[in-house]
Amino acid sequence: MNLAVIVGLCAALAALLLLVWRRSTQEDTGWSSEAAHRPEMPVRLPDRMILERCLSSKDLEFISSFESRALLRLFVRERRRLAMAWLRQTRREAQLLLRLHVSSVRYAADLRPGAEAKLFLAAGLFLLVYGAMLGIVSWYGPLRTRRFLESVQGLAVILSQLGERIATAIPSAAMTAANV
């Protein structure tokens, strides 16, 4: 087996062992991260209005009216920070959701590997989307990200309309060819 794969495996094992050890010592000292998030605590989605306000074009227009590059830069930087904090809050809620699930099903005798794998996949997909969003927001900034996503959405709509037109055009073209 490849040395890089083996070193990767060892690193993963070491990291997991370290996690088990840390958790075990926390349990010994009576402190548990789980205790901080009791199962009764509900999962709350961060308000979408906050992000909408964050990305509002009105605020951008207002700041632009001062014609100060430094102020504009500060504004964009702050909005980026806020948008990223909002994204992180959503990730924390997803983590809490997973923790709630794990703490409630760990004793279940009818635990199904298939269902757990499905959940794992859903969580992985969420993390993928989260990572992509975080990357785009930190790279482009939230305001440009919104424009970028809108243009992607517009492009998708155009492509779908084109696809529909092609799909309707094919049978009629075939009929014309058959008549000729």
Add this chain to the structure above:
Amino acid sequence: MLLTGVLCRMTWAKLLARYPLFSAYLALALSQSAMLLCLQPVTSNGYRFGYWVSEFVCALLAFGVTWEIYAQTLAPYPGVRKMARTLMGVLLVAVGAKTMVQIRGNPLGSWGSTVLDFERDLRVVQMFLLLGLVALVVHYGLPVGRNTLAVLMGYGFYLGFRVVSLTVLTDLGLVYHPVVSLALQGAWNLAVIVWCVGMWSYAGAAAPDAQVECDYERASEQTIRAMGQLRNHLVHSLRSS
């Protein structure tokens, strides 16, 4: 000396019966040391042969240690035990399939593989199993007692060191280098010290919380749906604003 110390301490703390496979593994390692002492000097062919054959037998018996960790940690969790069995089955099938493909691709080379290669492959399989087991323990946040934790830490460390060193040494052809033997002995001694400290007295895992009655089917469906909603929330928030 260290091994004798661990075994004595385990006997004193009445841990031999609680960890029978691990005790057998340690006893075998101890008898291996005694046998190797009889085969001295280190440079003789008899010693080398004895060393690698006993290492191979130890590697086989080390599966028992993984089983012990599995049995001790997952005993109160029947569902997670089922998950672990499935995961280990998948891992074993994957490793077996890979080996079959390798044998089909290069029959002469594979049949001619040495004891060293075979031992490394066994250790890699053990590592996969241990990785899967520890991943489940971390994912479900299962409590691990001090004794089991010591077995896990010491064995995990030694296994990792052994696999990496076997791979590097086979590639470089340095298997019989004195420094290498010293490093392997050092890693083994460190693992034994960890076991000695962890097995000093009995310390079981924390008692599981009061079991909550839970409709698994419903809980799992709800969580999957909620996770999808969170994902949509994320995507739509930036798009619609």
